[in-house]
Amino acid sequence: xxxxxxxxxxxxxxxxxxxxxxxxxxxxxxxxxxxxxxxxxxxxxxxxxxxxxxxxxxxxxxxxxxxxxxxxxxxxxxxxxxxxxxxxxxxxxxxxxxxxxxxxxxxxxxxxxxxxxxxxxxxxxxxxx
Numbered sequence: 812x813x814x815x816x817x818x819x820x821x822x823x824x825x826x827x828x829x830x831x832x833x834x835x836x837x838x839x840x841x842x843x844x845x846x847x848x849x850x851x852x853x854x855x856x857x858x859x860x861x862x863x864x865x866x867x868x869x870x871x872x873x874x875x876x877x878x879x880x881x882x883x884x885x886x887x888x889x890x891x892x893x894x895x896x897x898x899x900x901x902x903x904x905x906x907x908x909x910x911x912x913x914x915x916x917x918x919x920x921x922x923x924x925x926x927x928x929x930x931x932x933x934x935x936x937x938x939x940x
């Protein structure tokens with residue numbers, strides 16, 4: 812891949828929950844264009860690693876970069892440029908699609924009513940359901 816900056820890179824990334832290790836000394840490099848998956852049993856550190864990469868958790872030690880940006884120092888810029896959908900996402904049963912889109916766009920500080928309408932039209936979504 813040449814001298815390109817890795818899309819995801821960790822160096823000695825470690826996270827402890829008290830005395831319990833979540834991940835220990837993870838060294839990882841994912842290059843642009845690579846397909847990469849986190850596979851492993853429960854408790855292997857998959858979710859912990861992803862949450863550190865998104866700065867939802869702070870590492871105990873080590874460092875991590877996403878898109879060449881430091882996950883602690885540059886977390887807002889990283890979150891503007893990538894998305895994350897957890898496997899255990901729980902939403903309100905009474906929330907309409909329109910309310911859901913507005914909720915998430917407001918969390919990101921984006922005014923998107925026009926874009927919401929465009930996406931609803933494109934995917935034939937009923938925003939009031």
